[in-house]
Amino acid sequence: MVGYSNLKVIINKETKNFQSIWWNEKGIINMIDQRKLPFSFEIFEASNLKQTCFAIKEMVVRGAPLIGVTAAFGLQQVVNTGIIENFLQLEKIVKNASNELSKTRPTAVDLFNTLNRIESILDSSISVSENIEQIKATVESIAKETLEECKGIGDIGNQLIPEKCTIMTICNAGALATIDFGTALAPIRKANEVGKEITVYVNETRPRIQGGRLTAWELHNEGINHYINADGAAGHLISQGKIDMVIVGADRIVSNGDFANKIGTYTLSVLCKEHEIPFYVAAPRSTFDLKTTSGKDVIIEERSGEEIRTAMSVDAINETKAKRRIIHHPFSQNINPAFDITPAKNITGIITPTKILKQPLEKSIRQFFE
Numbered sequence: 001m002v003g004y005s006n007l008k009v010i011i012n013k014e015t016k017n018f019q020s021i022w023w024n025e026k027g028i029i030n031m032i033d034q035r036k037l038p039f040s041f042e043i044f045e046a047s048n049l050k051q052t053c054f055a056i057k058e059m060v061v062r063g064a065p066l067i068g069v070t071a072a073f074g075l076q077q078v079v080n081t082g083i084i085e086n087f088l089q090l091e092k093i094v095k096n097a098s099n100e101l102s103k104t105r106p107t108a109v110d111l112f113n114t115l116n117r118i119e120s121i122l123d124s125s126i127s128v129s130e131n132i133e134q135i136k137a138t139v140e141s142i143a144k145e146t147l148e149e150c151k152g153i154g155d156i157g158n159q160l161i162p163e164k165c166t167i168m169t170i171c172n173a174g175a176l177a178t179i180d181f182g183t184a185l186a187p188i189r190k191a192n193e194v195g196k197e198i199t200v201y202v203n204e205t206r207p208r209i210q211g212g213r214l215t216a217w218e219l220h221n222e223g224i225n226h227y228i229n230a231d232g233a234a235g236h237l238i239s240q241g242k243i244d245m246v247i248v249g250a251d252r253i254v255s256n257g258d259f260a261n262k263i264g265t266y267t268l269s270v271l272c273k274e275h276e277i278p279f280y281v282a283a284p285r286s287t288f289d290l291k292t293t294s295g296k297d298v299i300i301e302e303r304s305g306e307e308i309r310t311a312m313s314v315d316a317i318n319e320t321k322a323k324r325r326i327i328h329h330p331f332s333q334n335i336n337p338a339f340d341i342t343p344a345k346n347i348t349g350i351i352t353p354t355k356i357l358k359q360p361l362e363k364s365i366r367q368f369f370e
Protein backbone atom coordinates (compact mmCIF):
# COMPACT_ATOMS: atom_id res chain seq x y z
CA MET A 1 0.00 0.00 0.00
CA VAL A 2 1.11 3.51 -0.72
CA GLY A 3 2.47 5.46 2.19
CA TYR A 4 4.03 4.34 5.38
CA SER A 5 5.11 1.12 6.95
CA ASN A 6 6.10 1.82 10.51
CA LEU A 7 4.74 -1.09 12.48
CA LYS A 8 7.90 -2.68 13.81
CA VAL A 9 7.88 -6.45 14.09
CA ILE A 10 10.82 -8.24 15.64
CA ILE A 11 11.19 -11.73 14.21
CA ASN A 12 14.24 -13.78 15.24
CA LYS A 13 15.94 -10.61 16.53
CA GLU A 14 15.49 -8.94 13.14
CA THR A 15 13.25 -5.88 12.85
CA LYS A 16 10.90 -5.69 9.87
CA ASN A 17 8.29 -3.06 9.07
CA PHE A 18 4.69 -3.92 8.35
CA GLN A 19 1.24 -2.51 7.95
CA SER A 20 -1.62 -4.40 9.58
CA ILE A 21 -3.37 -5.15 6.26
CA TRP A 22 -2.32 -5.24 2.61
CA TRP A 23 -3.09 -6.85 -0.75
CA ASN A 24 -0.60 -9.48 -1.84
CA GLU A 25 0.57 -9.89 -5.43
CA LYS A 26 -2.23 -12.43 -6.11
CA GLY A 27 -4.92 -9.96 -5.06
CA ILE A 28 -5.57 -11.71 -1.74
CA ILE A 29 -6.10 -9.66 1.43
CA ASN A 30 -3.28 -10.27 3.91
CA MET A 31 -3.72 -9.34 7.56
CA ILE A 32 -1.56 -9.74 10.64
CA ASP A 33 -3.48 -12.37 12.61
CA GLN A 34 -4.10 -10.52 15.87
CA ARG A 35 -5.58 -13.58 17.57
CA LYS A 36 -2.10 -15.10 17.65
CA LEU A 37 -0.05 -12.16 18.93
CA PRO A 38 2.23 -11.80 20.81
CA PHE A 39 2.97 -15.53 20.86
CA SER A 40 3.15 -16.07 17.15
CA PHE A 41 3.39 -13.75 14.14
CA GLU A 42 1.17 -15.14 11.40
CA ILE A 43 -0.47 -13.78 8.30
CA PHE A 44 -4.16 -14.52 7.69
CA GLU A 45 -5.17 -14.64 4.02
CA ALA A 46 -8.71 -13.75 2.99
CA SER A 47 -9.33 -14.67 -0.61
CA ASN A 48 -13.11 -14.19 -0.56
CA LEU A 49 -15.79 -12.20 1.21
CA LYS A 50 -16.69 -15.03 3.57
CA GLN A 51 -13.13 -15.11 4.88
CA THR A 52 -13.02 -11.31 5.17
CA CYS A 53 -16.25 -11.32 7.20
CA PHE A 54 -14.81 -14.11 9.37
CA ALA A 55 -11.65 -12.03 9.93
CA ILE A 56 -13.66 -9.08 11.27
CA LYS A 57 -16.16 -11.11 13.29
CA GLU A 58 -13.60 -13.39 14.90
CA MET A 59 -11.15 -10.53 15.49
CA VAL A 60 -8.29 -11.62 13.26
CA VAL A 61 -8.39 -7.86 12.72
CA ARG A 62 -9.99 -5.47 15.18
CA GLY A 63 -9.94 -1.80 16.15
CA ALA A 64 -12.43 0.62 14.62
CA PRO A 65 -10.36 2.17 11.77
CA LEU A 66 -8.96 -1.20 10.69
CA ILE A 67 -12.42 -2.78 10.71
CA GLY A 68 -13.48 0.03 8.33
CA VAL A 69 -10.52 -0.51 6.00
CA THR A 70 -10.99 -4.29 6.01
CA ALA A 71 -14.64 -3.85 5.03
CA ALA A 72 -13.56 -1.55 2.18
CA PHE A 73 -11.14 -4.23 0.98
CA GLY A 74 -13.99 -6.77 1.24
CA LEU A 75 -16.15 -4.70 -1.11
CA GLN A 76 -13.28 -4.38 -3.55
CA GLN A 77 -12.86 -8.14 -3.35
CA VAL A 78 -16.41 -8.80 -4.60
CA VAL A 79 -16.10 -6.51 -7.60
CA ASN A 80 -12.65 -7.92 -8.45
CA THR A 81 -14.01 -11.41 -9.03
CA GLY A 82 -15.98 -12.69 -12.01
CA ILE A 83 -17.69 -10.96 -14.88
CA ILE A 84 -20.33 -8.41 -13.94
CA GLU A 85 -22.63 -7.83 -16.89
CA ASN A 86 -24.77 -4.85 -15.97
CA PHE A 87 -25.35 -2.18 -13.37
CA LEU A 88 -28.18 -4.01 -11.60
CA GLN A 89 -25.98 -7.05 -11.14
CA LEU A 90 -23.14 -4.89 -9.81
CA GLU A 91 -25.49 -3.10 -7.42
CA LYS A 92 -26.82 -6.41 -6.11
CA ILE A 93 -23.32 -7.81 -5.56
CA VAL A 94 -22.13 -4.70 -3.71
CA LYS A 95 -25.28 -4.38 -1.57
CA ASN A 96 -25.29 -8.08 -0.62
CA ALA A 97 -21.63 -7.92 0.34
CA SER A 98 -22.22 -4.73 2.27
CA ASN A 99 -25.08 -6.40 4.12
CA GLU A 100 -22.86 -9.37 5.06
CA LEU A 101 -20.07 -7.08 6.26
CA SER A 102 -22.51 -4.95 8.27
CA LYS A 103 -23.46 -8.00 10.34
CA THR A 104 -19.90 -8.70 11.55
CA ARG A 105 -19.56 -6.24 14.46
CA PRO A 106 -22.07 -3.58 15.56
CA THR A 107 -20.27 -0.86 17.52
CA ALA A 108 -17.36 0.57 15.49
CA VAL A 109 -18.97 3.14 13.19
CA ASP A 110 -16.00 3.11 10.80
CA LEU A 111 -17.46 -0.10 9.38
CA PHE A 112 -20.81 1.52 8.54
CA ASN A 113 -19.26 4.78 7.34
CA THR A 114 -17.14 2.77 4.89
CA LEU A 115 -20.04 0.69 3.60
CA ASN A 116 -22.30 3.72 3.15
CA ARG A 117 -19.54 5.68 1.42
CA ILE A 118 -18.88 2.93 -1.12
CA GLU A 119 -22.56 2.14 -1.72
CA SER A 120 -23.29 5.82 -2.29
CA ILE A 121 -20.89 6.10 -5.25
CA LEU A 122 -22.73 3.46 -7.31
CA ASP A 123 -23.92 5.30 -10.39
CA SER A 124 -26.30 3.84 -12.97
CA SER A 125 -25.39 6.53 -15.51
CA ILE A 126 -21.86 5.20 -16.02
CA SER A 127 -20.57 1.82 -17.20
CA VAL A 128 -19.93 -1.17 -14.96
CA SER A 129 -16.17 -0.88 -15.50
CA GLU A 130 -16.23 2.83 -14.61
CA ASN A 131 -18.17 1.99 -11.45
CA ILE A 132 -15.59 -0.65 -10.53
CA GLU A 133 -12.77 1.83 -11.10
CA GLN A 134 -14.55 4.30 -8.82
CA ILE A 135 -15.00 1.69 -6.12
CA LYS A 136 -11.30 0.82 -6.27
CA ALA A 137 -10.31 4.49 -6.11
CA THR A 138 -12.60 5.04 -3.11
CA VAL A 139 -11.20 1.99 -1.30
CA GLU A 140 -7.70 3.34 -1.87
CA SER A 141 -8.76 6.78 -0.59
CA ILE A 142 -10.24 5.24 2.56
CA ALA A 143 -6.98 3.41 3.26
CA LYS A 144 -4.83 6.47 2.50
CA GLU A 145 -7.00 8.76 4.63
CA THR A 146 -6.77 6.32 7.54
CA LEU A 147 -2.97 6.34 7.26
CA GLU A 148 -2.63 10.10 6.89
CA GLU A 149 -5.14 10.86 9.63
CA CYS A 150 -3.45 8.56 12.13
CA LYS A 151 -0.12 10.21 11.32
CA GLY A 152 -1.81 13.59 11.92
CA ILE A 153 -3.22 12.41 15.26
CA GLY A 154 0.36 11.56 16.28
CA ASP A 155 1.64 15.03 15.42
CA ILE A 156 -1.27 16.87 17.05
CA GLY A 157 -1.43 14.65 20.14
CA ASN A 158 2.30 14.92 20.73
CA GLN A 159 1.80 18.65 21.38
CA LEU A 160 -0.10 17.71 24.56
CA ILE A 161 2.67 15.53 25.93
CA PRO A 162 5.33 17.14 28.14
CA GLU A 163 9.04 16.19 27.96
CA LYS A 164 8.56 13.62 30.73
CA CYS A 165 5.19 11.93 30.96
CA THR A 166 3.38 8.81 32.17
CA ILE A 167 0.37 7.93 30.05
CA MET A 168 -2.28 5.31 30.72
CA THR A 169 -4.21 3.64 27.91
CA ILE A 170 -6.63 0.76 27.43
CA CYS A 171 -7.24 -1.86 24.75
CA ASN A 172 -5.13 -1.57 21.62
CA ALA A 173 -5.46 1.68 19.73
CA GLY A 174 -2.14 1.26 17.95
CA ALA A 175 -0.94 0.48 14.44
CA LEU A 176 -2.64 -2.90 14.74
CA ALA A 177 -6.01 -1.22 15.21
CA THR A 178 -5.54 1.06 12.20
CA ILE A 179 -3.21 0.41 9.26
CA ASP A 180 -0.24 2.13 10.82
CA PHE A 181 0.63 4.62 13.61
CA GLY A 182 -2.58 4.06 15.62
CA THR A 183 -4.89 6.57 17.28
CA ALA A 184 -4.17 6.69 21.04
CA LEU A 185 -0.72 5.20 20.45
CA ALA A 186 0.17 7.62 17.63
CA PRO A 187 0.96 10.58 19.96
CA ILE A 188 2.88 8.21 22.24
CA ARG A 189 4.95 6.92 19.28
CA LYS A 190 5.61 10.46 18.12
CA ALA A 191 6.61 11.66 21.60
CA ASN A 192 9.03 8.75 21.90
CA GLU A 193 10.40 9.43 18.42
CA VAL A 194 11.22 13.05 19.28
CA GLY A 195 13.06 11.94 22.43
CA LYS A 196 10.53 12.58 25.21
CA GLU A 197 10.76 10.40 28.31
CA ILE A 198 7.59 8.34 28.12
CA THR A 199 6.23 5.59 30.33
CA VAL A 200 2.99 3.89 29.37
CA TYR A 201 0.65 2.09 31.76
CA VAL A 202 -1.25 -0.45 29.70
CA ASN A 203 -4.56 -1.65 31.09
CA GLU A 204 -4.59 -5.37 30.50
CA THR A 205 -8.12 -5.15 29.02
CA ARG A 206 -9.97 -8.23 30.15
CA PRO A 207 -11.35 -10.37 28.67
CA ARG A 208 -9.49 -10.43 25.32
CA ILE A 209 -6.34 -8.78 26.71
CA GLN A 210 -5.81 -6.41 23.78
CA GLY A 211 -3.72 -4.24 26.13
CA GLY A 212 -1.52 -6.98 27.56
CA ARG A 213 -1.11 -8.79 24.25
CA LEU A 214 -1.25 -6.22 21.45
CA THR A 215 -0.42 -2.80 22.91
CA ALA A 216 2.39 -4.26 24.97
CA TRP A 217 3.73 -6.03 21.86
CA GLU A 218 3.72 -2.78 19.87
CA LEU A 219 5.35 -0.80 22.69
CA HIS A 220 7.99 -3.46 23.24
CA ASN A 221 8.85 -3.48 19.52
CA GLU A 222 9.13 0.32 19.61
CA GLY A 223 11.33 0.22 22.70
CA ILE A 224 8.86 2.32 24.70
CA ASN A 225 9.00 1.85 28.47
CA HIS A 226 5.74 0.35 29.72
CA TYR A 227 3.98 -1.64 32.43
CA ILE A 228 0.95 -3.88 32.00
CA ASN A 229 -1.48 -3.42 34.88
CA ALA A 230 -4.62 -5.33 35.82
CA ASP A 231 -7.67 -3.25 34.86
CA GLY A 232 -8.68 -3.11 38.51
CA ALA A 233 -5.34 -1.47 39.42
CA ALA A 234 -6.07 1.66 37.36
CA GLY A 235 -7.80 3.51 40.22
CA HIS A 236 -5.00 2.79 42.64
CA LEU A 237 -2.28 3.85 40.16
CA ILE A 238 -4.12 7.07 39.30
CA SER A 239 -4.80 7.90 42.97
CA GLN A 240 -1.09 7.39 43.72
CA GLY A 241 -0.27 10.20 41.27
CA LYS A 242 1.55 7.80 38.94
CA ILE A 243 -0.35 8.85 35.81
CA ASP A 244 -0.09 12.27 34.11
CA MET A 245 -2.75 11.70 31.48
CA VAL A 246 -4.97 9.05 29.92
CA ILE A 247 -5.29 8.68 26.14
CA VAL A 248 -7.74 6.18 24.65
CA GLY A 249 -9.13 5.37 21.21
CA ALA A 250 -12.80 5.28 20.19
CA ASP A 251 -15.19 3.04 18.31
CA ARG A 252 -17.88 5.66 17.79
CA ILE A 253 -18.02 9.32 18.77
CA VAL A 254 -21.54 10.73 18.49
CA SER A 255 -22.55 14.31 17.82
CA ASN A 256 -22.83 15.39 21.48
CA GLY A 257 -19.31 14.09 22.20
CA ASP A 258 -20.28 10.89 24.03
CA PHE A 259 -18.23 7.96 22.76
CA ALA A 260 -18.04 4.18 22.78
CA ASN A 261 -14.74 2.45 23.42
CA LYS A 262 -13.47 -0.78 24.94
CA ILE A 263 -15.11 -1.84 28.17
CA GLY A 264 -13.33 -0.12 31.07
CA THR A 265 -12.86 3.20 29.29
CA TYR A 266 -15.76 4.83 31.13
CA THR A 267 -14.21 3.78 34.46
CA LEU A 268 -10.95 5.48 33.47
CA SER A 269 -12.79 8.68 32.56
CA VAL A 270 -14.49 8.79 35.98
CA LEU A 271 -11.15 8.20 37.71
CA CYS A 272 -9.55 11.02 35.71
CA LYS A 273 -12.35 13.39 36.68
CA GLU A 274 -12.09 12.45 40.34
CA HIS A 275 -8.31 12.91 40.36
CA GLU A 276 -8.27 15.92 38.01
CA ILE A 277 -5.99 14.49 35.35
CA PRO A 278 -6.52 14.99 31.60
CA PHE A 279 -8.55 12.36 29.73
CA TYR A 280 -8.13 12.46 25.94
CA VAL A 281 -9.74 10.43 23.19
CA ALA A 282 -7.98 10.14 19.82
CA ALA A 283 -9.83 9.35 16.60
CA PRO A 284 -9.85 9.87 12.83
CA ARG A 285 -12.88 11.35 11.02
CA SER A 286 -14.19 7.88 10.14
CA THR A 287 -14.92 7.19 13.84
CA PHE A 288 -17.47 10.01 14.15
CA ASP A 289 -21.19 9.28 13.88
CA LEU A 290 -22.90 12.62 13.47
CA LYS A 291 -26.32 11.05 12.86
CA THR A 292 -26.47 9.72 16.41
CA THR A 293 -27.03 12.40 19.00
CA SER A 294 -26.41 10.58 22.28
CA GLY A 295 -24.25 7.73 23.55
CA LYS A 296 -27.43 6.08 24.84
CA ASP A 297 -28.32 5.16 21.25
CA VAL A 298 -25.07 3.32 20.45
CA ILE A 299 -25.38 -0.45 20.10
CA ILE A 300 -22.96 -2.13 22.48
CA GLU A 301 -21.61 -5.42 21.22
CA GLU A 302 -22.31 -8.28 23.59
CA ARG A 303 -19.75 -11.05 23.13
CA SER A 304 -19.73 -14.66 24.20
CA GLY A 305 -19.49 -15.45 27.91
CA GLU A 306 -16.76 -17.93 26.95
CA GLU A 307 -14.37 -14.98 26.71
CA ILE A 308 -15.00 -14.27 30.41
CA ARG A 309 -15.25 -17.83 31.65
CA THR A 310 -12.05 -19.01 29.98
CA ALA A 311 -8.59 -17.66 29.30
CA MET A 312 -6.20 -18.30 26.48
CA SER A 313 -2.92 -19.88 27.50
CA VAL A 314 0.36 -19.69 25.61
CA ASP A 315 -0.18 -23.13 24.16
CA ALA A 316 -3.67 -22.13 23.08
CA ILE A 317 -2.86 -19.49 20.53
CA ASN A 318 -5.34 -20.80 18.02
CA GLU A 319 -8.12 -19.79 20.38
CA THR A 320 -10.10 -22.90 19.69
CA LYS A 321 -12.53 -23.60 22.51
CA ALA A 322 -10.81 -26.90 23.28
CA LYS A 323 -7.57 -25.12 24.06
CA ARG A 324 -8.99 -22.41 26.26
CA ARG A 325 -8.74 -22.92 30.03
CA ILE A 326 -11.70 -22.43 32.36
CA ILE A 327 -10.81 -19.87 35.02
CA HIS A 328 -14.20 -19.27 36.68
CA HIS A 329 -16.76 -21.24 38.57
CA PRO A 330 -18.06 -23.27 35.64
CA PHE A 331 -21.78 -23.06 36.45
CA SER A 332 -22.08 -19.29 36.89
CA GLN A 333 -23.62 -17.04 34.26
CA ASN A 334 -21.41 -14.52 32.43
CA ILE A 335 -22.02 -11.10 31.02
CA ASN A 336 -19.61 -9.70 28.45
CA PRO A 337 -20.34 -6.21 27.08
CA ALA A 338 -17.38 -5.39 24.81
CA PHE A 339 -17.71 -1.59 24.98
CA ASP A 340 -18.98 1.15 27.25
CA ILE A 341 -20.05 4.75 26.80
CA THR A 342 -18.07 7.65 28.17
CA PRO A 343 -20.15 10.82 28.51
CA ALA A 344 -18.83 13.95 26.77
CA LYS A 345 -18.59 15.77 30.11
CA ASN A 346 -15.74 13.45 31.22
CA ILE A 347 -13.55 14.22 28.20
CA THR A 348 -10.78 16.83 28.33
CA GLY A 349 -10.41 16.88 24.56
CA ILE A 350 -10.63 14.87 21.34
CA ILE A 351 -7.35 14.51 19.43
CA THR A 352 -8.21 14.63 15.71
CA PRO A 353 -5.79 14.60 12.75
CA THR A 354 -5.74 18.40 12.57
CA LYS A 355 -6.67 19.84 15.97
CA ILE A 356 -7.72 19.16 19.54
CA LEU A 357 -11.48 19.51 19.97
CA LYS A 358 -12.25 21.10 23.33
CA GLN A 359 -15.36 21.60 25.46
CA PRO A 360 -18.14 22.23 24.69
CA LEU A 361 -17.63 19.19 22.50
CA GLU A 362 -20.98 19.26 20.72
CA LYS A 363 -20.15 22.69 19.29
CA SER A 364 -16.49 21.82 18.54
CA ILE A 365 -17.52 18.62 16.69
CA ARG A 366 -20.13 20.53 14.65
CA GLN A 367 -17.59 23.19 13.67
CA PHE A 368 -14.94 20.56 12.87
CA PHE A 369 -17.21 18.93 10.26
CA GLU A 370 -18.59 22.17 8.77
Ligand code: MRU
Pocket: 062, 063, 064, 065, 108, 170, 171, 172, 173, 174, 177, 178, 182, 183, 184, 210, 248, 249, 250, 251, 261, 262, 263, 338
Ligand atom coordinates in the same frame (compact mmCIF):
# COMPACT_ATOMS: atom_id res chain seq x y z
O1 MRU B 1 -12.97 -5.07 20.36
P1 MRU B 1 -11.85 -4.32 19.70
O2 MRU B 1 -10.50 -4.87 20.00
O3 MRU B 1 -12.10 -4.14 18.22
O4 MRU B 1 -11.94 -2.89 20.36
C1 MRU B 1 -11.08 -1.89 19.91
C2 MRU B 1 -11.14 -0.66 20.73
O5 MRU B 1 -11.96 -0.50 21.62
C3 MRU B 1 -10.19 0.43 20.35
O6 MRU B 1 -9.84 1.20 21.46
C4 MRU B 1 -10.88 1.34 19.34
O7 MRU B 1 -11.36 0.60 18.26
C5 MRU B 1 -9.97 2.39 18.85
S1 MRU B 1 -8.74 1.69 17.81
C6 MRU B 1 -7.83 2.81 17.06
